[in-house]
Amino acid sequence: MKNIKKLPTSYPSKSSTSEPLWVKISLITISLLFLSLFLFVPLISVFAEAFRKGIEGYFAAFKDPAAFSAIKLTLITAAIAVPVNLIFGLAASWAIARFEFWGKSLLITLIDLPFAVSPVISGVIYVLLFGLQGLMGPWLAEHNIKIIFAMPGIVLATMFVTFPFVARELIPLMQEQGGEEEQAALMLGANGWQIFSKITLPNVKWALLYGVILCNARAMGEFGAVSVVSGHIRGKTNTIPLHVEILYNEYNFVAAFAVASLLALLALLTLVLKSIVEWKYQHQKKGYNR
Amino acid sequence: MFYLSIIVLIPLAALFFKTTSLSWEDFWSIVSSPRVVASYKLTFGASFIGATINTIFGFIVAWTLVRYQFPGKRILDAMVDLPFALPTAVSGIALTTIYSRNGWIGQFLEPAGIKAVFSPLGVTIALTFIGLPFVVRTLQPALEDLEADVEEAAACLGATRWQTFQKIIFPSVFPALLTGFAMAFARGLGEYGSVVFISGNMPMKTEISSLLIISKLEQYDYTGAAAIGVMMLIMSFILLLIINLLQSMNKRFIKKGA
Numbered sequence: 105m106k107n108i109k110k111l112p113t114s115y116p117s118k119s120s121t122s123e124p125l126w127v128k129i130s131l132i133t134i135s136l137l138f139l140s141l142f143l144f145v146p147l148i149s150v151f152a153e154a155f156r157k158g159i160e161g162y163f164a165a166f167k168d169p170a171a172f173s174a175i176k177l178t179l180i181t182a183a184i185a186v187p188v189n190l191i192f193g194l195a196a197s198w199a200i201a202r203f204e205f206w207g208k209s210l211l212i213t214l215i216d217l218p219f220a221v222s223p224v225i226s227g228v229i230y231v232l233l234f235g236l237q238g239l240m241g242p243w244l245a246e247h248n249i250k251i252i253f254a255m256p257g258i259v260l261a262t263m264f265v266t267f268p269f270v271a272r273e274l275i276p277l278m279q280e281q282g283g284e285e286e287q288a289a290l291m292l293g294a295n296g297w298q299i300f301s302k303i304t305l306p307n308v309k310w311a312l313l314y315g316v317i318l319c320n321a322r323a324m325g326e327f328g329a330v331s332v333v334s335g336h337i338r339g340k341t342n343t344i345p346l347h348v349e350i351l352y353n354e355y356n357f358v359a360a361f362a363v364a365s366l367l368a369l370l371a372l373l374t375l376v377l378k379s380i381v382e383w384k385y386q387h388q389k390k391g392y393n394r
Numbered sequence: 395m396f397y398l399s400i401i402v403l404i405p406l407a408a409l410f411f412k413t414t415s416l417s418w419e420d421f422w423s424i425v426s427s428p429r430v431v432a433s434y435k436l437t438f439g440a441s442f443i444g445a446t447i448n449t450i451f452g453f454i455v456a457w458t459l460v461r462y463q464f465p466g467k468r469i470l471d472a473m474v475d476l477p478f479a480l481p482t483a484v485s486g487i488a489l490t491t492i493y494s495r496n497g498w499i500g501q502f503l504e505p506a507g508i509k510a511v512f513s514p515l516g517v518t519i520a521l522t523f524i525g526l527p528f529v530v531r532t533l534q535p536a537l538e539d540l541e542a543d544v545e546e547a548a549a550c551l552g553a554t555r556w557q558t559f560q561k562i563i564f565p566s567v568f569p570a571l572l573t574g575f576a577m578a579f580a581r582g583l584g585e586y587g588s589v590v591f592i593s594g595n596m597p598m599k600t601e602i603s604s605l606l607i608i609s610k611l612e613q614y615d616y617t618g619a620a621a622i623g624v625m626m627l628i629m630s631f632i633l634l635l636i637i638n639l640l641q642s643m644n645k646r647f648i649k650k651g652a
Contacts, residue, residue, distance in 0.1 A: 132462055
């Protein structure tokens with residue numbers, strides 16, 4: 105955005121501080137080709153394969169009760185993981201931005217950790233902890249609590265991988281904004297909840313929304329971590345991505361791609377929402393800097 | 395803090411705890427067995443090549459998105475994040491279908507004797523797809539922050555455009571480029587979903603480390619899985635450290651420039 109406005113004024117002589125036309129055109133062509141090869145072709149192919157047997161073939165995939173239960177499980181998982189991470193993200197970034205305490209930089213590193221760890225490992229650690237041979241396995245079996253190969257495991261693994269999204273968006277913003285407004289509100293006699301709902305929350309709302317959108321997309325689409333802990337019990341512990349995998353491995357390609365197209369739509373929706381929020385957020389930022 | 399320790403710390407501790415049940419020799423023999431080493435080689439090799447491809451093309455993409463005007467630019471800009479938003483299982487089956495023998499791209503590769511699916515090449519393709527947003531998204535702000543006056547000064551002093559690019563532009567975005575490379579590389583190391591479908595998972599040939607962990611788990615070899623997991627975790631830690639270092643270098647560079 106910045107550059108669109110900048111270009112005409114700050115590049116007085118175009119020839120010396122810009123590239124010749126043929127370079128421009130070939131660079132644009134290269135990036136268009138590269139992006140279409142790597143982004144558009146796979147995306148379009150999902151829908152093309154899904155509709156290979158016509159619209160009826162497409163909708164037949166959703167009549168399967170296993171598909172229905174996979175969708176339900178995914179929605180439930182996201183409905184638990186996203187709010188929990190939202191609350192944690194807010195709390196953690198508030199603590200990090202406003203207070204000095206021992207181990208703060210360690211905390212920041214730990215928040216980033218799920219990004220750096222392979223999703224498979226994130227699944228494995230829960231199996232090692234709660235699985236039958238795991239550390240807490242015997243105790244859990246005695247009390248008849250099932251975590252691995254059941255819903256709690258899926259929710260936990262999803263929480264782990266989606267854990268950084270909200271906090272990462274908020275920490276830099278809250279650090280930058282500082283605590284003056286909150287202090288002023290406190291002096292004027294606002295109570296804790298008033299400060300939070302009138303000052304803190306509105307200040308970070310776009311960044312928060314941005315984090316939530318990304319967090320949700322990941323929660324619904326997570327594959328590696330969930331596939332380790334779920335046990336692939338059809339109709340019971342299969343999320344949408346796992347259902348796609350099973351259909352695909354059964355050579356039921358049309359159904360696999362039909363279900364996958366749901367996730368692709370979700371991804372597109374995520375991108376659209378993200379762009380809108382980004383745009384609003386930039387507006388707010390500009391207002392803030394003024 | 396409490397939540398963090400339940401979700402992150404305790405499970406991670408469990409991983410290390412599990413490996414301590416192994417003696418040092420046993421641990422070493424697991425993580426250096428030929429099949430495991432072959433998987434490291436593939437994982438690192440494919441991630442490295444994928445990240446390199448992304449660095450080259452990601453630079454061009456970021457450059458065109460920041461500097462040039464053309465129709466559809468905003469859509470393209472938003473689409474760059476697709477690999478990030480698209481669930482990995484979906485991208486996995488989509489890529490496999492495209493590059494398989496009768497797929498859209500695969501049908502042209504097959505007569506040329508190039509086997510993309512179920513080969514290391516397929517793994518590389520999947521990892522390139524996954525890493526693409528990282529390079530573009532780290533480069534874009536760096537390119538946007540570049541001030542026009544240095545370029546103008548260079549032009550005034552008689553530098554050709556290519557010289558300006560080589561001596562002024564490239565060195566100032568180099569840290570960002572390196573960060574993007576490292577991030578794409580790190581992502582590639584841990585990637586699972588998009589690779590399992592296209593790789594074919596042949597032991598010693600197209601089996602990545604993450605998959606090896608899963609197959610160990612399925613054979614109830616929990617300690618083996620934990621050992622490989624620890625190895626990979628250590629490697630990602632080192633990478634994370636390098637990335638943070640690069641980023642702080644990058645910030646210092648920008649501050650100095652401003």
